[in-house]
Amino acid sequence: RSMERATFMAAKSLISAALGLLLSLGVLAAPSAHAQDFTALVAAPDRTEADRQADAKRNPVALLAFIAPKPGWQVLDMAAGGGYMLLTWLPTYLQQAKGLSVMNAGIMQAVPFGAASILAVGLGKLSDRVLTKEAVHAGARRTTLAIMLAGVSAILAVPLINDLWVIILLLACVRALGLAGSALNFALVTDLVRSRSDIGKLTSITVIGGNTFGLSAPIITGYVVALTGSFDPAFVVAGILPLIGAMATMIMT
Numbered sequence: 302r303s304m305e306r307a308t309f310m311a312a313k314s315l316i317s318a319a320l321g322l323l324l325s326l327g328v329l330a331a332p333s334a335h336a337q338d339f340t341a342l343v344a345a346p347d348r349t350e351a352d353r354q355a356d357a358k359r360n361p362v363a364l365l366a367f368i369a370p371k372p373g374w375q376v377l378d379m380a381a382g383g384g385y386m387l388l389t390w391l392p393t394y395l396q397q398a399k400g401l402s403v404m405n406a407g408i409m410q411a412v413p414f415g416a417a418s419i420l421a422v423g424l425g426k427l428s429d430r431v432l433t434k435e436a437v438h439a440g441a442r443r444t445t446l447a448i449m450l451a452g453v454s455a456i457l458a459v460p461l462i463n464d465l466w467v468i469i470l471l472l473a474c475v476r477a478l479g480l481a482g483s484a485l486n487f488a489l490v491t492d493l494v495r496s497r498s499d500i501g502k503l504t505s506i507t508v509i510g511g512n513t514f515g516l517s518a519p520i521i522t523g524y525v526v527a528l529t530g531s532f533d534p535a536f537v538v539a540g541i542l543p544l545i546g547a548m549a550t551m552i553m554t
Contacts, residue, residue, distance in 0.1 A: 339361070339362045339365040339366055340362050342365070343356060343361050343362055343365075358393055358397070360396075360403050363403040389518075389519035389522070390519060390522050390523075390526075390532070390535070391406075391409075391410050391413075391472070392406040392407060392410050393406075394532045395409050395410070395465075397532070398532055399465055399468075401465075409465070409469055412469050412473065413469055413470075413472040413473035413475075413476050414473075414476060416473035416476075416477070417473050417474075417476035417477040417479075417480055418480070419477075420473065420474065420477030420481075421476075421477045421480035421481045421484075424449075424477060424478070424480075424481035425481055425484055428442075428445055428481065428485060431445070432445065437492060442485060442488060442489050442492055443489060443550055443551065443554055444551070445485060446482055446485040446486060446489060446547075446550050447547040447548075447550045447551050448547075449478045449479075449481055449482035449485065450478075450482055450543040450544070450546045450547035450550065451543065451544060451547045452474070452475070452478040453475050453478050453479050453482065453540075453543035454540045454541070454543045454544045454547075455471060455474065455475055455540070456471070456472070456475045456536055456539050456540045457536060457537060457539075457540030457541075458471065459471060459472070459536045460532070460533035460536050460537075479543075483511075486507065487504060487507065489550075489554065490503050490504055490507055491504075493554060518539075521538065522535045522538075522539075525538060
Protein backbone atom coordinates (compact mmCIF):
# COMPACT_ATOMS: atom_id res chain seq x y z
CA ARG A 302 0.00 0.00 0.00
CA SER A 303 1.14 3.55 -0.77
CA MET A 304 0.67 4.68 2.83
CA GLU A 305 2.89 1.90 4.20
CA ARG A 306 5.62 2.68 1.73
CA ALA A 307 5.27 6.41 2.39
CA THR A 308 5.53 5.74 6.13
CA PHE A 309 8.79 3.86 5.59
CA MET A 310 10.17 6.67 3.42
CA ALA A 311 9.02 9.21 5.99
CA ALA A 312 10.83 7.35 8.76
CA LYS A 313 14.06 7.63 6.80
CA SER A 314 13.44 11.35 6.29
CA LEU A 315 12.71 11.83 10.00
CA ILE A 316 16.00 10.13 10.88
CA SER A 317 17.80 12.52 8.51
CA ALA A 318 16.07 15.46 10.19
CA ALA A 319 17.09 14.19 13.64
CA LEU A 320 20.69 13.75 12.53
CA GLY A 321 20.77 17.29 11.18
CA LEU A 322 19.36 18.64 14.43
CA LEU A 323 21.80 16.61 16.53
CA LEU A 324 24.67 17.86 14.40
CA SER A 325 23.65 21.47 14.95
CA LEU A 326 23.16 20.93 18.70
CA GLY A 327 26.48 19.11 18.90
CA VAL A 328 28.24 22.04 17.28
CA LEU A 329 26.42 24.40 19.65
CA ALA A 330 27.41 22.39 22.71
CA ALA A 331 31.05 21.92 21.70
CA PRO A 332 33.42 23.37 24.31
CA SER A 333 35.00 26.66 23.22
CA ALA A 334 38.43 25.47 24.38
CA HIS A 335 38.29 22.59 21.93
CA ALA A 336 37.18 24.95 19.17
CA GLN A 337 40.24 27.11 19.88
CA ASP A 338 42.51 24.07 19.67
CA PHE A 339 40.98 23.06 16.35
CA THR A 340 41.37 26.59 15.03
CA ALA A 341 45.08 26.31 15.68
CA LEU A 342 45.19 22.93 13.92
CA VAL A 343 43.39 24.30 10.88
CA ALA A 344 45.84 27.22 10.79
CA ALA A 345 48.85 24.86 10.81
CA PRO A 346 51.53 25.92 8.29
CA ASP A 347 51.81 22.44 6.74
CA ARG A 348 48.31 22.64 5.21
CA THR A 349 48.13 23.39 1.50
CA GLU A 350 46.69 26.56 0.02
CA ALA A 351 43.97 24.50 -1.66
CA ASP A 352 42.90 23.21 1.76
CA ARG A 353 42.71 26.73 3.13
CA GLN A 354 40.57 27.91 0.24
CA ALA A 355 38.17 25.00 0.82
CA ASP A 356 37.81 25.83 4.54
CA ALA A 357 35.10 28.43 3.85
CA LYS A 358 32.85 25.71 2.45
CA ARG A 359 33.84 22.82 4.70
CA ASN A 360 33.87 24.60 8.09
CA PRO A 361 36.55 22.24 9.48
CA VAL A 362 36.69 23.84 12.95
CA ALA A 363 32.97 23.28 13.58
CA LEU A 364 33.11 19.73 12.24
CA LEU A 365 36.16 18.83 14.33
CA ALA A 366 34.51 20.34 17.42
CA PHE A 367 31.45 18.18 16.85
CA ILE A 368 33.43 14.95 16.30
CA ALA A 369 35.99 15.70 19.05
CA PRO A 370 38.58 13.30 17.58
CA LYS A 371 41.44 11.87 19.60
CA PRO A 372 45.08 11.37 18.45
CA GLY A 373 45.30 8.49 15.99
CA TRP A 374 41.67 8.65 14.87
CA GLN A 375 40.74 8.52 11.21
CA VAL A 376 37.34 10.10 10.54
CA LEU A 377 35.18 9.60 7.45
CA ASP A 378 32.64 12.40 6.82
CA MET A 379 29.81 11.16 4.63
CA ALA A 380 26.05 11.44 4.07
CA ALA A 381 23.60 9.02 2.47
CA GLY A 382 19.87 8.56 2.23
CA GLY A 383 16.87 9.86 0.34
CA GLY A 384 16.88 13.41 -0.98
CA TYR A 385 20.56 13.21 -1.87
CA MET A 386 20.91 16.70 -3.31
CA LEU A 387 19.19 18.38 -0.35
CA LEU A 388 20.86 16.20 2.26
CA THR A 389 24.38 16.85 0.99
CA TRP A 390 24.21 20.42 -0.31
CA LEU A 391 21.42 22.21 1.57
CA PRO A 392 23.59 23.19 4.59
CA THR A 393 26.28 24.62 2.33
CA TYR A 394 23.67 26.49 0.28
CA LEU A 395 22.12 27.98 3.41
CA GLN A 396 25.52 29.11 4.66
CA GLN A 397 26.83 30.56 1.41
CA ALA A 398 23.69 31.93 -0.22
CA LYS A 399 21.72 32.89 2.90
CA GLY A 400 24.52 33.66 5.33
CA LEU A 401 23.48 31.19 8.05
CA SER A 402 25.86 29.86 10.67
CA VAL A 403 26.72 26.15 10.85
CA MET A 404 24.31 25.68 13.75
CA ASN A 405 21.40 27.48 12.09
CA ALA A 406 22.02 25.71 8.79
CA GLY A 407 21.84 22.34 10.55
CA ILE A 408 18.56 23.26 12.21
CA MET A 409 17.11 24.60 8.97
CA GLN A 410 18.11 21.40 7.18
CA ALA A 411 16.22 19.37 9.76
CA VAL A 412 12.99 21.35 9.32
CA PRO A 413 12.09 20.33 5.74
CA PHE A 414 13.04 16.69 6.33
CA GLY A 415 11.04 16.53 9.54
CA ALA A 416 8.00 18.28 8.07
CA ALA A 417 8.17 16.16 4.93
CA SER A 418 8.06 12.95 6.97
CA ILE A 419 4.63 13.96 8.28
CA LEU A 420 3.30 15.34 5.00
CA ALA A 421 4.41 12.24 3.08
CA VAL A 422 2.38 9.92 5.32
CA GLY A 423 -0.65 12.11 4.77
CA LEU A 424 -0.14 12.04 1.02
CA GLY A 425 0.25 8.26 1.12
CA LYS A 426 -2.98 7.88 3.10
CA LEU A 427 -4.79 10.21 0.71
CA SER A 428 -3.59 8.27 -2.34
CA ASP A 429 -4.77 4.99 -0.78
CA ARG A 430 -8.24 6.48 -0.37
CA VAL A 431 -8.42 8.02 -3.83
CA LEU A 432 -6.77 5.21 -5.78
CA THR A 433 -9.44 2.53 -5.66
CA LYS A 434 -8.92 -0.79 -7.41
CA GLU A 435 -10.94 0.45 -10.38
CA ALA A 436 -8.98 3.71 -10.52
CA VAL A 437 -5.65 1.84 -10.45
CA HIS A 438 -6.77 -0.38 -13.34
CA ALA A 439 -7.65 2.78 -15.24
CA GLY A 440 -4.08 4.13 -14.80
CA ALA A 441 -4.81 6.62 -12.02
CA ARG A 442 -1.69 5.66 -10.04
CA ARG A 443 0.48 6.50 -13.03
CA THR A 444 -1.19 9.90 -13.36
CA THR A 445 -0.89 10.60 -9.62
CA LEU A 446 2.80 9.76 -9.69
CA ALA A 447 3.35 12.07 -12.66
CA ILE A 448 1.55 14.89 -10.84
CA MET A 449 3.71 14.42 -7.76
CA LEU A 450 6.87 14.44 -9.85
CA ALA A 451 5.72 17.61 -11.56
CA GLY A 452 5.17 19.08 -8.10
CA VAL A 453 8.75 18.26 -7.14
CA SER A 454 9.88 20.53 -9.99
CA ALA A 455 8.69 23.47 -7.85
CA ILE A 456 12.26 23.42 -6.54
CA LEU A 457 12.97 25.52 -9.64
CA ALA A 458 11.52 28.49 -7.77
CA VAL A 459 14.05 28.38 -4.91
CA PRO A 460 16.59 30.77 -6.54
CA LEU A 461 13.78 33.29 -7.09
CA ILE A 462 12.75 33.41 -3.41
CA ASN A 463 14.48 35.62 -0.85
CA ASP A 464 12.48 34.76 2.26
CA LEU A 465 14.28 31.92 4.07
CA TRP A 466 11.17 30.43 5.69
CA VAL A 467 9.34 30.37 2.36
CA ILE A 468 12.28 28.43 0.93
CA ILE A 469 12.17 25.98 3.86
CA LEU A 470 8.41 25.51 3.41
CA LEU A 471 8.83 24.94 -0.32
CA LEU A 472 11.61 22.40 0.24
CA ALA A 473 9.44 20.58 2.81
CA CYS A 474 6.61 20.28 0.27
CA VAL A 475 9.02 19.20 -2.46
CA ARG A 476 10.58 16.59 -0.18
CA ALA A 477 7.13 15.29 0.86
CA LEU A 478 6.05 14.95 -2.76
CA GLY A 479 9.29 13.14 -3.51
CA LEU A 480 8.79 10.68 -0.65
CA ALA A 481 5.16 9.99 -1.56
CA GLY A 482 6.10 9.75 -5.23
CA SER A 483 8.78 7.20 -4.45
CA ALA A 484 6.22 5.09 -2.59
CA LEU A 485 3.81 5.35 -5.54
CA ASN A 486 6.59 4.37 -7.90
CA PHE A 487 7.15 1.08 -6.07
CA ALA A 488 3.42 0.50 -5.98
CA LEU A 489 3.29 1.14 -9.74
CA VAL A 490 5.91 -1.57 -10.24
CA THR A 491 3.62 -4.10 -8.58
CA ASP A 492 0.70 -2.85 -10.72
CA LEU A 493 2.55 -3.39 -13.98
CA VAL A 494 4.34 -6.67 -13.32
CA ARG A 495 2.70 -9.66 -15.02
CA SER A 496 4.12 -12.39 -12.80
CA ARG A 497 4.00 -11.85 -9.04
CA SER A 498 7.19 -13.86 -8.72
CA ASP A 499 9.04 -11.09 -10.57
CA ILE A 500 8.12 -8.31 -8.12
CA GLY A 501 11.27 -8.77 -6.04
CA LYS A 502 13.57 -8.63 -9.05
CA LEU A 503 11.87 -5.60 -10.57
CA THR A 504 11.82 -3.79 -7.23
CA SER A 505 15.54 -4.41 -6.75
CA ILE A 506 16.25 -3.06 -10.25
CA THR A 507 14.18 0.02 -9.42
CA VAL A 508 16.09 0.53 -6.17
CA ILE A 509 19.48 0.09 -7.84
CA GLY A 510 18.56 2.52 -10.61
CA GLY A 511 17.20 5.10 -8.19
CA ASN A 512 20.19 4.90 -5.86
CA THR A 513 22.64 5.08 -8.77
CA PHE A 514 21.10 8.31 -10.01
CA GLY A 515 20.74 9.50 -6.41
CA LEU A 516 24.42 8.94 -5.67
CA SER A 517 25.25 10.92 -8.82
CA ALA A 518 23.16 13.90 -7.65
CA PRO A 519 25.62 15.43 -5.14
CA ILE A 520 28.53 14.79 -7.52
CA ILE A 521 26.79 16.53 -10.41
CA THR A 522 25.70 19.32 -8.07
CA GLY A 523 29.31 19.83 -7.03
CA TYR A 524 30.47 20.18 -10.63
CA VAL A 525 27.61 22.54 -11.48
CA VAL A 526 28.37 24.78 -8.50
CA ALA A 527 32.10 24.70 -9.23
CA LEU A 528 31.60 25.63 -12.90
CA THR A 529 29.00 28.34 -12.36
CA GLY A 530 29.94 29.62 -8.92
CA SER A 531 26.28 29.51 -7.86
CA PHE A 532 23.70 27.06 -6.57
CA ASP A 533 20.99 28.46 -8.86
CA PRO A 534 21.83 26.23 -11.86
CA ALA A 535 21.89 23.21 -9.52
CA PHE A 536 18.30 23.93 -8.51
CA VAL A 537 17.42 24.24 -12.20
CA VAL A 538 18.87 20.78 -12.88
CA ALA A 539 17.08 19.38 -9.83
CA GLY A 540 13.81 20.86 -11.09
CA ILE A 541 14.08 19.68 -14.69
CA LEU A 542 14.83 16.05 -13.84
CA PRO A 543 11.47 15.33 -12.11
CA LEU A 544 9.69 16.88 -15.10
CA ILE A 545 11.50 14.38 -17.31
CA GLY A 546 10.49 11.65 -14.87
CA ALA A 547 6.85 12.76 -15.02
CA MET A 548 6.84 12.60 -18.81
CA ALA A 549 8.56 9.21 -18.78
CA THR A 550 5.98 7.92 -16.30
CA MET A 551 3.10 8.89 -18.59
CA ILE A 552 4.73 7.77 -21.83
CA MET A 553 6.85 4.73 -20.94
CA THR A 554 4.83 2.86 -18.28
